[in-house]
Amino acid sequence: SQQGEEDPQALSIQEGENATMNCSYKTSINNLQWYRQNSGRGLVHLILIRSNEREKHSGRLRVTLDTSKKSSSLLITASRAADTASYFCATDAGSKLTFGKGITLSVRP
């Protein structure tokens, strides 16, 4: 079964708004990663947060991790039409990653 589960499954927002996506997982992890996938392309790594970190920023991205609740959130601020894509969380508990099924984000111009 999938380790990470994202929520919501789909999100539609207006350009300029913030987008918040959530991920829950089941077992202990070394780190949690977020990826983006544009239509017809491979996944692209966005950000990695280690199990001993609580928050991390990268440009317009902000990721939080709550290991007690086994959950993470990805916030995209001031969204753009180009942010339209699927977003995946992936958990690392060893040498391999386990991906959720993804969130489809649509940003309307």
Place this chain on the structure above:
Amino acid sequence: DAGVIQSPRHEVTEMGQEVTLRCKPISGHDYLFWYRQTMMRGLELLIYFNNNVPIDDSGMPEDRFSAKMPNASFSTLKIQPSEPRDSAVYFCASSPIPGQPQHFGDGTRLSIL
């Protein structure tokens, strides 16, 4: 630097035919991963290699699937015989260290008729 390169990008073939998917990882990356993506099951890890050696093939669905990595710059995923339920997008990814960000190719979209 060139990213992970997969070929072909699209493959359409008839049921029962042999299918070979190819991957060139990023130079210097010791880990190579093969994934399958479908709407129903999401992204599934099929097999991964470390220094050309298969480490975990527990995700390979059945004996019809096989993967090889004859050298550090090339890997193949073979399906023989192919079946319609194998239709999916197959991705190859590589990373320098386990658990670290993986770099994905653009995938092979496989359709078995």
